[in-house]
Ligand SMILES: Cc1ncc(COP(=O)(O)O)c(C=O)c1O
């Protein structure tokens with residue numbers, strides 16, 4: 001079986017052949033590796049523990065949006081990982097997977113009153129407030145419940161970064177966070193309310209960030225703001241540094257390592273005596289998963305273009321269509337012969353249902369299996385049933401054992417969610 005994990009150039013293999021899984025559950029299917037999730041969390045934990053002096057007893061809160069499969073979350077929860085959540089559904093998933101409320105951070109620009117109330121009932125560790133208007137609503141919700149939740153103010157440091165313009169979150173025009181110049185006054189306002197307890201600041205400037213500079217700039221902004229708030233007599237004991245560190249989709253070997261990244265954070269926070277938190281999503285999960293797909297047909301056109309038509313479509317893996325994202329694709333069993341240039345497409349009736357153009361691959365035939373690498377983050381979670389295609393199964397592998405951790409619904413199950421309007425008879 002192909003190795004999943006390319007982080008740090010290290011290879012971690014599970015021992016169940018992908019062919020076996022494809023035969024058992026059908027294709028397309030997402031396959032996740034326990035060993036890789038464990039290794040990535042372990043590397044992060046080790047880096048953070050090395051810098052306890054600067055980072056305190058730091059929380060690593062997996063960004064559930066990256067992969068919300070309950071068994072993936074349970075795998076991480078068992079290792080001690082927390083959860084960064086952005087909806088009631090994600091809080092519920094994290095709790096169901098065994099993450100205690102005390103390890104759950106609730107972020108997001110549009111939390112409803114009902115979701116805020118739910119977060120208070122779940123006694124989450126921290127609510128990251130993203131605007132003045134949200135603070136007012138939270139104060140009202142908390143007052144009605146006689147609560148005083150611990151909150152952080154998410155600061156927008158006007159440093160946007162990321163692998164694509166559509167995934168930056170810290171830019172001046174992005175909807176996320178409180179503009180840096182407004183944040184101190186908002187913090188002071190929160191401190192004056194008996195219904196919330198401001199404990200710190202948060203930031204998250206974007207995703208698939210491949211250099212440390214923008215992250216360092218954002219962390220420095222939080223440091224300066226902490227010192228300014230303290231000078232004004234306000235207590236700041238936590239800094240939530242968000243997620244965003246990129247992974248090597250292209251096999252790059254020059255990306256910052258987890259140790260580089262955490263070491264940089266420790267240097268910036270040194271001497272502040274705060275407890276740090278990190279919210280990695282992609283970093284923990286992307287290279288812990290592949291999307292398995294079978295070739296439906298090879299359409300070699302007379303104009304010279306060869307379309308490899310796969311049974312996976314953009315509804316199963318949206319990233320290429322949404323962000324022109326690159327996913328390495330490998331033939332699960334390589335046939336001998338000359339490498340060809342294939343346009344990898346799915347069966348969806350959309351012109352953007354193209355995974356790659358002129359990708360060089362060994363000879364492939366109908367029925368062959370391919371694996372999309374780096375599909376463990378923002379893969380299954382972004383899938384839809386477009387073109388009435390059932391969501392694909394998800395499988396978790398652990399050494400030589402495997403389990404279906406999300407099943408493919410039957411068509412009847414799909415229809416059962418659409419009761420006929422009673423007037424239609
Ligand atoms: C608030 C917050 N934290 C963490 C993450 C995780 O980001 P990534 O998967 O890039 O680590 C995101 C997503 O971008 C986010 O919005």
Ligand SMILES: N[C@@H](CCCC[NH3+])C(=O)O
Pocket residue numbers: 065167169207208319323377378
């Ligand atoms: N969904 C995006 C990342 C966005 C992260 C959430 N803010 C991706 O697949 O790259």
